[in-house]
Structure formats: C-alpha cells, structure tokens
Amino acid sequence: MSKTNDKLSELFNVDNEKDFVPTMEILPVPTKKQEIVPVKEVAEQDTEFARENIKGLINKGGEALDNLLAVARESEHPRAYEVAAAMIKNLSDSNKDLLNIQKTRRDLTKDENGIAGNTKNMNIDKALFVGSTTELIKALNDVEKNTIKDVTPENDK
Numbered sequence: 001m002s003k004t005n006d007k008l009s010e011l012f013n014v015d016n017e018k019d020f021v022p023t024m025e026i027l028p029v030p031t032k033k034q035e036i037v038p039v040k041e042v043a044e045q046d047t048e049f050a051r052e053n054i055k056g057l058i059n060k061g062g063e064a065l066d067n068l069l070a071v072a073r074e075s076e077h078p079r080a081y082e083v084a085a086a087m088i089k090n091l092s093d094s095n096k097d098l099l100n101i102q103k104t105r106r107d108l109t110k111d112e113n114g115i116a117g118n119t120k121n122m123n124i125d126k127a128l129f130v131g132s133t134t135e136l137i138k139a140l141n142d143v144e145k146n147t148i149k150d151v152t153p154e155n156d157k
Contacts, residue, residue, distance in 0.1 A: 043108035047101055054098045061091045 009015065065087045072080035131139075 040109050043105060047105040047108070050101050051098065054094055054101065058091060058094050058098070061087065061094065065091060 065084065068080065068084040068087055072084050
C-alpha cells in the first residue's frame with residue numbers, strides 16, 4: 001500500500017507524509033437576521049405574483065391558440081384540432097385558476113373578526129321585512145285576512 005501512496009505522491013508531485021493527521025477547524029455558522037413579515041402582506045405579494053403569472057400565461061396561451069387554429073385550418077389534420085381543443089381546455093382552466101386566486105386571497109386575508117379581506121360590513125338599518133319569501137307571503141296573507149275592506153263605491157261616499 002505504501003508503494004501506491006509513493007506512486008501517487010510522485011504523480012501529483014506532493015510529499016508523502018506518513019504521519020500526516022488531518023485537522024478540523026470548526027467555523028461559526030453565519031446566522032441570518034430574519035424579519036417578521038405579516039401574513040397578510042406575504043399573502044398579498046404571493047397572490048399578486050401568481051395573478052400576474054397566470055395572466056401572462058393566459059395571454060400567451062391565447063396567442064398560441066390563434067396560431068394553433070391557423071395551423072389546424074390549413075392542414076385540416078385531426079391531430080391539429082385535437083391539440084387546439086386541449087389548448088382551449090387549458091386556457092379555460094387557467095381562467096378558473098385566476099378566479100380561485102381571488103377567493104384564496106380573501107380567505108388568507110381575513111381580519112381578526114373572521115371577515116374576509118375586501119368585503120364591507122353591511123348594516124341593514126331600514127329593513128321592512130327580514131325573513132324568507134314564504135314567511136313574507138304568510139305575513140301578507142295574515143294582514144290581508146285581518147284587514148276590513150271598504151267595498152262601497154267612491155261616488156257613494
């Protein structure tokens with residue numbers, strides 16, 4: 001084995017030290033200062049980033065679809081129409097994803113009362129009736145039954 005070490009030392013032009021003991025130096029690990037960012041802010045940034053990406057993909061997909069339809073029209077090949085149909089499906093899925101991003105953003109940015117981000121509190125202060133339509137019909141029927149109708153003609157009054 002020492003012959004191998006000697007040959008390697010000669011080949012790489014290094015001294016062959018038999019008593020060489022490697023030493024390890026422990027280096028300190030640099031720590032990063034991590035700032036605390038509010039979840040709402042991160043959610044807003046991420047959803048805006050995702051929205052812009054999906055919008056770009058939809059725009060490029062629309063251009064690609066136009067080109068695919070032109071190729072399909074010119075070649076009249078069934079495979080070209082199949083690819084165009086798949087592109088239409090992908091674009092519609094991307095549009096759904098774009099709408100789902102809005103819903104997800106609202107869910108992520110709920111305030112401490114559990115009210116979603118861009119919604120406003122509605123205060124109904126002049127409600128005439130609060131209830132379902134069947135309850136409204138019942139209430140109107142009850143009012144109609146309990147009222148006395150004057151059936152005398154107007155010219156007799």
